[in-house]
Amino acid sequence: MSMSMTMMSSFVQELGIPFRCLSTSETCKAYRAYQAANFEIGCQYESVQAQIAAHKRVKSEGESEDVDLLVIGTPCAPFSCMQGKRFHKESVNQHAAYDLTFRHIYEAAQTFEPAALVMEQSAGFQLKVHSETTETPLNTFLDGFKALPFQKGGYWIIKLDMDMSIWANISRSRPANSQSAR
Incomplete structure (x- = not known):
């Protein structure tokens, strides 16, 4: 899930739109490290299942945003x-x-x-x-x-169809x- 979060974060940063990333989920440890180095993230999870479970727990305690x-x-x-x-x-x-x-x-x-x-x-x-x-x-x-x-x-x-090849060279x-x- 986090790759899109990172692209969206870069996009809103470039537009000057203030945002706060509450959480991400990403199975790849190296990519989680990349995220943490480039973005302020409230909490990182190793799976979307863990992210969902944590939100449900916080929600049940009345502390969710x-x-x-x-x-x-x-x-x-x-x-x-x-x-x-x-x-x-x-x-x-x-x-x-x-x-x-x-x-x-x-x-x-x-x-x-x-x-x-x-x-x-x-x-x-x-x-x-x-x-x-x-x-x-x-x-x-x-x-x-x-x-x-x-x-x-x-x-x-x-539904929007987007073609990244208009923005970046794709070699395959x-x-x-x-x-x-x-």
Whole structure:
């Protein structure tokens, strides 16, 4: 989740928008160190599950703060077209990181109930799960998200397609952006 937090933090810093990062979750120790060296962070966690559990605990004690913005960047591997078997049946749903994007992010949204939520994912997230269906991970995610009960109301959902290659040189091919038929 934290990579997007870092990019968002840099963005709001450049615009001069004051912000305070309450917490992050990141499994990579080196990246947590990078975050801590570059940003003031209230608390760092080694997993989104630990971050959720801590917030629930603080919330139950009546000491939690409202979250204005939750920025999420889940693992791209289950959905990335760079994965060799991406379009094989069950390849996406059986991937070890699949639950993080679906089950854990749903739980994070319900736990934190931020005023706004930004989720970043690879282009493969909006491509078919496999070659024999029209189902996409994006549609599955949105259907599940829309069904979630929220105590503070709900969310307007806006999908934006962004292409980082207009901002940075990307040295590997991006099959998801090609016009080839699948």
